[in-house]
Amino acid sequence: MTSRHLREIPPYVFAELDVRRAAARAGGRQLIDVGIGSPDQPIAPVVVEAMQRAVSEPALSGYPYFRAHPAFAETVAAYVAARFDVHVDPSTELLALAGSKEGIAEIVLSHVSEGDVVLVPAIYYPVYARAPQLIGALPVCVPLFADGRLDLDAIAPGDLARARVLIVNYPSNPTTATITLAEYARLVAFAKRHSLLLVSDLAYSELSYDGFVVPSVLQVDGARDVAVEMHTCSKSFNMAGVRIAFVAGSARALNTLYQYRSNIGYGVSTLSQRAGAAAFANYSTIVPPVVAEYRARRDAMVSAFASHGWQVTSPNATMYLWLDVPAGYEDWEWVDTLMHGPGVVVTPGIAFGEAGSGHFRISLVQPPAMLAHAAALISECRAHASANVRNGE
Ligand SMILES: Cc1ncc(COP(=O)(O)O)c(C=O)c1O
Numbered sequence: 001m002t003s004r005h006l007r008e009i010p011p012y013v014f015a016e017l018d019v020r021r022a023a024a025r026a027g028g029r030q031l032i033d034v035g036i037g038s039p040d041q042p043i044a045p046v047v048v049e050a051m052q053r054a055v056s057e058p059a060l061s062g063y064p065y066f067r068a069h070p071a072f073a074e075t076v077a078a079y080v081a082a083r084f085d086v087h088v089d090p091s092t093e094l095l096a097l098a099g100s101k102e103g104i105a106e107i108v109l110s111h112v113s114e115g116d117v118v119l120v121p122a123i124y125y126p127v128y129a130r131a132p133q134l135i136g137a138l139p140v141c142v143p144l145f146a147d148g149r150l151d152l153d154a155i156a157p158g159d160l161a162r163a164r165v166l167i168v169n170y171p172s173n174p175t176t177a178t179i180t181l182a183e184y185a186r187l188v189a190f191a192k193r194h195s196l197l198l199v200s201d202l203a204y205s206e207l208s209y210d211g212f213v214v215p216s217v218l219q220v221d222g223a224r225d226v227a228v229e230m231h232t233c234s235k236s237f238n239m240a241g242v243r244i245a246f247v248a249g250s251a252r253a254l255n256t257l258y259q260y261r262s263n264i265g266y267g268v269s270t271l272s273q274r275a276g277a278a279a280f281a282n283y284s285t286i287v288p289p290v291v292a293e294y295r296a297r298r299d300a301m302v303s304a305f306a307s308h309g310w311q312v313t314s315p316n317a318t319m320y321l322w323l324d325v326p327a328g329y330e331d332w333e334w335v336d337t338l339m340h341g342p343g344v345v346v347t348p349g350i351a352f353g354e355a356g357s358g359h360f361r362i363s364l365v366q367p368p369a370m371l372a373h374a375a376a377l378i379s380e381c382r383a384h385a386s387a388n389v390r391n392g393e
Pocket residue numbers: 037098099100101102125169172173201203231232233234240244245
């Protein structure tokens with residue numbers, strides 16, 4: 001028997017994409033997969049060596065620390081201080097997580113009750129909406145301005161009165177929008193005014209280009225009264241399979257999260273925390289080559305698209321391109337056309353909410369030459385599509 005709330009959750013678009021991709025592969029198709037944002041670059045040797053050492057630690061026989069291994073907490077606090085000039089108390093303002101996706105779900109589940117509202121950006125990473133739905137709470141989309149800022153005045157007063165949590169994500173997956181500290185300050189003030197917990201998902205904190213440095217909400221004075229921020233090793237360190245992340249910020253909110261987690265688990269694997277500590281301890285040497293590779297991929301693909309006549313802006317952060325679906329195509333129709341035609345897998349914009357419809361996302365998870373090739377194949381399909389539109393098909 002499936003729980004009522006789980007039963008009522010609409011199908012997960014990424015699962016649908018998986019099914020279609022598997023069917024295409026089963027039919028013998030060779031695919032260029034730029035659909036899911038799963039890193040393909042190797043884990044840094046210094047992290048691999050730390051994991052190898054950790055395997056023989058006697059401490060592995062026992063359960064991990066509930067909140068965070070002291071070595072992980074200390075290293076992460078030092079990283080947050082060096083990177084953002086933010087000084088958190090490692091014992092009360094930090095918690096280790098087995099990935100930020102779980103962390104976001106748990107922070108929602110521990111702070112929200114049935115019937116409450118969770119405010120999410122209109123184009124959003126799916127867990128923001130799915131976590132509240134799991135307990136009969138209501139995700140409410142906040143419209144976005146063209147530059148990716150939230151139109152807070154557009155939130156209906158009734159929804160605002162029931163809202164407990166506001167989730168934001170800059171740099172954004174999938175739109176690649178970024179934020180300024182002044183805008184974070186506006187969000188912090190809004191959260192204080194309306195007694196909201198502000199959750200900042202900083203999954204792409206290190207993946208930025210052209211001199212842009214990603215800010216943290218915790219850099220805003222007083223932010224830690226109302227805000228928590230999710231950081232992860234998945235993207236910046238190519239460690240998505242290791243499942244290590246952390247949350248920093250409001251001690252009160254983290255205590256609530258800790259209460260929730262202590263009822264259902266035993267903390268994060270010591271192996272993963274050792275790996276995460278090695279990553280954050282060495283972030284200043286591990287991250288630059290990762291970023292250089294993504295920059296080369298971005299440049300190769302953006303210039304290939306531009307040479308085929310696309311209006312494409314080069315994102316200054318994340319590992320994605322967010323493009324318009326050609327006129328005359330529905331989201332899924334375009335995805336299927338690319339999959340069954342040239343064999344390119346992309347993600348439909350609808351995976352990120354209704355407002356994402358009319359777009360598709362490309363993940364920069366192939367080498368530059370392959371991405372340029374994929375851009376040429378996608379462009380051929382688009383040229384064909386516009387010929388069909390002209391012919392009135
Ligand atoms: C915006 C955003 N948040 C969170 C996650 C999940 O990261 P993790 O591997 O830490 O669960 C992703 C992964 O794609 C993401 O894009």
